[in-house]
Amino acid sequence: MSYAATHxxxxxxxxxxxxxxxxxxxxxxxxxxxxxxxxxxxxxxxxGGSFAMAIRAExxxxxMQLMQxxxxxxxxxxxxxxxxxxxxxxxxxxxxNWMIPMxxxxxxxxxxxxxxxxxxxxPFAFLLMLSTLFLPGGSIAGGWTxxxxxxxxTNALAYTVxxxxxxxxxxxxxxxxxxxxxxxxxxxxxxxxxxxxxxWSWLITAFLLIAVMPVLAGxxxxxxxxxxxGTSFFNAAGGGDPVLYQHIFWFFGHPEVYIxxxxxxxxxxxxxxxxxxxxIFGYKAMVFAIASIAFLSFIVxxxxxxxxxxxxxxxxxxxxxxxxxxxxxxxxxxNWVATMWGSSMTFETPMLFAIAFVILFTIGGFSGLMLxxxxxxxxxxxxxxxxxxFHYVLVTGAIFAIxxxxxxxxxxxxxxxxxxxxxxxxFWNSVVWVNxxxxxxxxxxxxxxxxxxxxxxxAFANFNMISxxxxxxxxASQLIFLGVLIHCAFFSKNKATDRVWEGAKxxxxxxxxxxxxxxxxxxxxxxxxxLAHGNVNA
Amino acid sequence: MTSGxxxxxxxxxxxxxxxxxxxxxxxxxxxxxxNMSRGVTTWSQVPYDLNNISLGVCVVIGILxxxxxxxxxxxxxxxxxxxxxxxSHNTTIEVVWTTIPVIILITLAYLATGGLTxxxxxxxxxxxxxxxxxxxxxxxxxIDYLGKPISKVGFMSKLDEQSNATRQLGSGMDPxxxxxxxxxxxxxxxxxxxxxxxxxxxxxxxxxxxxxHSWWVPALGWKxxxxxxxxxxxxxxxxxxxxxxxxxxxxCGQDHGFMPIVLVAKSKTDxxxxxxxxxxxxxxxxxxxxxxxxxSTAAAPASAQTAAAPATAKQG
Numbered sequence: 119m120s121y122a123a124t125h126x127x128x129x130x131x132x133x134x135x136x137x138x139x140x141x142x143x144x145x146x147x148x149x150x151x152x153x154x155x156x157x158x159x160x161x162x163x164x165x166g167g168s169f170a171m172a173i174r175a176e177x178x179x180x181x182m183q184l185m186q187x188x189x190x191x192x193x194x195x196x197x198x199x200x201x202x203x204x205x206x207x208x209x210x211x212x213x214x215n216w217m218i219p220m221x222x223x224x225x226x227x228x229x230x231x232x233x234x235x236x237x238x239x240x241p242f243a244f245l246l247m248l249s250t251l252f253l254p255g256g257s258i259a260g261g262w263t264x265x266x267x268x269x270x271x272t273n274a275l276a277y278t279v280x281x282x283x284x285x286x287x288x289x290x291x292x293x294x295x296x297x298x299x300x301x302x303x304x305x306x307x308x309x310x311x312x313x314x315x316x317x318w319s320w321l322i323t324a325f326l327l328i329a330v331m332p333v334l335a336g337x338x339x340x341x342x343x344x345x346x347x348g349t350s351f352f353n354a355a356g357g358g359d360p361v362l363y364q365h366i367f368w369f370f371g372h373p374e375v376y377i378x379x380x381x382x383x384x385x386x387x388x389x390x391x392x393x394x395x396x397x398i399f400g401y402k403a404m405v406f407a408i409a410s411i412a413f414l415s416f417i418v419x420x421x422x423x424x425x426x427x428x429x430x431x432x433x434x435x436x437x438x439x440x441x442x443x444x445x446x447x448x449x450x451x452x453n454w455v456a457t458m459w460g461s462s463m464t465f466e467t468p469m470l471f472a473i474a475f476v477i478l479f480t481i482g483g484f485s486g487l488m489l490x491x492x493x494x495x496x497x498x499x500x501x502x503x504x505x506x507x508f509h510y511v512l513v514t515g516a517i518f519a520i521x522x523x524x525x526x527x528x529x530x531x532x533x534x535x536x537x538x539x540x541x542x543x544x545f546w547n548s549v550v551w552v553n554x555x556x557x558x559x560x561x562x563x564x565x566x567x568x569x570x571x572x573x574x575x576x577a578f579a580n581f582n583m584i585s586x587x588x589x590x591x592x593x594a595s596q597l598i599f600l601g602v603l604i605h606c607a608f609f610s611k612n613k614a615t616d617r618v619w620e621g622a623k624x625x626x627x628x629x630x631x632x633x634x635x636x637x638x639x640x641x642x643x644x645x646x647x648x649l650a651h652g653n654v655n656a
Numbered sequence: 657m658t659s660g661x662x663x664x665x666x667x668x669x670x671x672x673x674x675x676x677x678x679x680x681x682x683x684x685x686x687x688x689x690x691n692m693s694r695g696v697t698t699w700s701q702v703p704y705d706l707n708n709i710s711l712g713v714c715v716v717i718g719i720l721x722x723x724x725x726x727x728x729x730x731x732x733x734x735x736x737x738x739x740x741x742x743x744s745h746n747t748t749i750e751v752v753w754t755t756i757p758v759i760i761l762i763t764l765a766y767l768a769t770g771g772l773t774x775x776x777x778x779x780x781x782x783x784x785x786x787x788x789x790x791x792x793x794x795x796x797x798x799i800d801y802l803g804k805p806i807s808k809v810g811f812m813s814k815l816d817e818q819s820n821a822t823r824q825l826g827s828g829m830d831p832x833x834x835x836x837x838x839x840x841x842x843x844x845x846x847x848x849x850x851x852x853x854x855x856x857x858x859x860x861x862x863x864x865x866x867x868x869h870s871w872w873v874p875a876l877g878w879k880x881x882x883x884x885x886x887x888x889x890x891x892x893x894x895x896x897x898x899x900x901x902x903x904x905x906x907x908c909g910q911d912h913g914f915m916p917i918v919l920v921a922k923s924k925t926d927x928x929x930x931x932x933x934x935x936x937x938x939x940x941x942x943x944x945x946x947x948x949x950x951x952s953t954a955a956a957p958a959s960a961q962t963a964a965a966p967a968t969a970k971q972g
Contacts, residue, residue, distance in 0.1 A: 168830065182827075183826070185825070187910045187912075187913065191909075191910065205758070249780070261907045267884060268867040350871070353885075354886070358792040358885075359885065360868060361886065394732075399744055399746075399747075400744070400750055401745070405748050424868060425880055425905075427886060432723070437768060438765055441765055444761060445757055445761070449753065452721070455728065456746075458729070458732065459728045459732065460741035461741070462732060462734040462740040463729065463737045463738070464733070464734050465733075476725065480718065480722075488710045491706045491710060491768040493768055493775060494702055494703045494706040494768070495877070496775075497692055497707070497874060497953065498903040499879060500870060501905070561690050565685040565689035565690075567873045570912060570913075573913050573914070574913070575684070575831075576832050576840045576842055577687050577689065577840060578685060579687070631843065
């Protein structure tokens with residue numbers, strides 16, 4: 119049964135639009151838009167990765183061999199901006215776009231045209247931001263945090279702020295779409311507490327996005343007016359305060375890092391139960407933990423500012439609130455382990471990445487707990503200890519979750535199995551080299567190496583060389599991933615079944631592989647025992 | 657390898673590991689250093705102890721959690737014939753593994769709060785030094801010492817010549833050749849270090865002159881941001897004479913990595929001699945009749961060098 123509305127498209131009755139421009143530029147299909155986001159994110163991952171390679175190449179040995187210090191600063195600034203706003207966030211949006219409608223039995227996202235706009239803003243925003251590298255004076259080079267007064271010293275500020283505004287609009291519209299879809303388009307019988315954890319994680323993340331992206335927009339607009347329109351928000355001589363920016367930025371910035379991990383938690387809670395052939399342990403606790411983490415993320419921002427001269431009471435409050443986040447996060451880790459306990463596990467590539475996530479993200483969480491202790495943070499702040507912490511939670515955390523999800527769902531997207539041998543090669547290389555890259559950075563920070571420096575005293579040389587070697591090899595390993603993806607999409611002869619994975623449960627596995635262009639045009643009949651969480655007693 | 661050789665190499669490794677992890681008061685960072693050092697002040701063991709305690713807690717938790725995972729991956733493999741259990745929740749155990757972490761956190765928070773409140777108290781300082789961060793060097797001004805204002809002892813402190821020449825792109829010079837005696841001081845040495853007395857509670861007032869910088873000497877145990885328009889304060893009471901090196905710790909532009917800090921802590925007698933020499937140096941440059949207006953806010957205006965000042969000189 120089709121509705122008259124679906125015949126407005128210039129496609130044949132149940133398939134994709136015929137023309138390239140129509141299908142890809144004018145798409146209103148959540149699967150195609152999801153694919154666009156994922157390909158965009160992968161491209162930006164390699165671009166941001168090449169900036170990281172430049173950084174690690176200069177840091178390979180003491181002395182300056184390859185670039186001027188200012189260019190090094192451009193690299194570290196753009197590396198972060200590209201990875202955060204171009205790789206991790208769009209990848210999670212792509213996964214959400216692809217999977218959420220299928221997981222809840224909806225035909226598409228609630229607002230398909232806005233979905234298209236949300237995506238297509240991004241290539242233009244990044245073209246604008248990356249083009250600043252070619253301006254006289256180069257791109258911004260004061261760190262992705264853009265603290266004033268330093269960030270006002272560049273001529274690339276206006277372009278970068280405009281690009282950030284575009285990215286923010288994209289995210290806000292995407293978040294609205296997610297909330298509208300999840301709250302309104304669930305098939306009858308798909309109650310909120312029967313939804314996959316991944317859907318819950320995106321519902322909560324969407325609220326975080328709507329809450330904080332406008333705050334970032336405010337902060338960068340004030341930078342713009344301070345530089346060009348004579349305001350003094352952050353200029354003490356005019357009655358303002360540079361620390362005000364830091365409060366506003368980090369009020370966005372801290373929820374932002376949770377935006378970058380909560381969908382990852384959702385992914386792990388899908389993958390582990392499938393390959394353990396056992397339901398997620400403590401479903402309600404897992405959902406509640408995600409909500410608690412999201413709430414707490416709003417009241418900890420000043421832990422990024424422990425050395426600016428906050429009043430003692432503020433330092434104590436933010437220390438306690440930050441430590442508190444360890445509780446719901448710990449509950450999630452314990453529940454993942456409890457899912458594995460007493461299970462019947464197999465170790466295909468998605469499961470390998472998911473298990474590595476649990477171990478290595480937890481290590482990142484440990485260094486985070488250490489950072490929360492203010493007197494200790496006086497020594498850790500702005501050193502490589504912090505760099506190690508956030509790379510553990512973002513690379514072995516968010517990125518590994520995205521990679522796990524890709525291996526997990528790509529048979530559904532393409533209808534083909536990827537090469538399990540090359541997937542495992544990718545895994546083992548990634549997990550070994552990522553640790554060679556980032557673990558020594560803990561030691562560098564403890565020994566006293568500050569961050570964001572292009573050169574260092576010879577005492578730091580040994581671990582820097584080891585870290586750089588890990589970096590080059592980790593970067594090279596990602597080319598294996600690229601090969602696996604291309605082979606799977608275009609060359610693999612190994613067809614995937616509908617269910618793909620023996621232990622997989624949920625509506626998305628009742629659809630053929632590859633998923634047809636339109637699915638659930640008619641709401642499915644929900645059988646609780648087919649859902650992963652149809653029968654929740656806790 | 658001979659048995660003696662094995663024992664010797666084991667001893668060498670053990671010594672290296674112990675030295676790397678032990679809290680030896682290094683003046684410099686050491687190659688392969690694994691842990692922070694205890695520092696040289698009356699407070700600096702606080703971050704050191706918190707670091708070690710929290711690391712210990714994390715290692716124990718890690719062993720338990722990762723141990724359970726590895727056991728599970730071995731025991732509950734489908735290839736080994738494991739059959740999945742049916743249970744998927746247990747409220748009691750959830751309560752247990754929520755409560756135990758809370759107790760651990762409360763303990764850590766208690767330890768950290770004590771350390772923080774002692775740090776925040778700069779009262780009772782016997783000396784005040786003003787630090788200003790610039791792109792890309794530091795300025796040190798001595799404000800008062802033992803209740804007396806110090807006038808006109810202030811200077812810029814920037815990266816030493818040899819490091820600066822070596823760090824130029826493609827200089828071809830060897831960073832390992834930049835040394836002071838046996839110490840490798842590449843990028844950790846300055847032309848004019850900050851000289852201070854030991855066994856004196858020194859209050860540092862820190863600000864920025866252009867952009868935000870951060871003043872960090874690991875041996876003191878803390879860093880504080882140098883923000884234009886704000887004056888931050890911190891204190892240190894150094895117990896061990898020596899030379900302590902640090903760096904700017906907040907991205908401040910192209911030469912952020914090239915504006916180090918050197919702190920030379922002398923005995924009180926040696927410091928008094930040094931200070932007197934500095935004051936004598938700056939005094940003859942101004943005619944005795946001119947009243948130098950001291951930057952300090954200390955009460956007593958009299959200063960030692962107005963030897964033959966006629967009565968017209970009025971200090972204020």
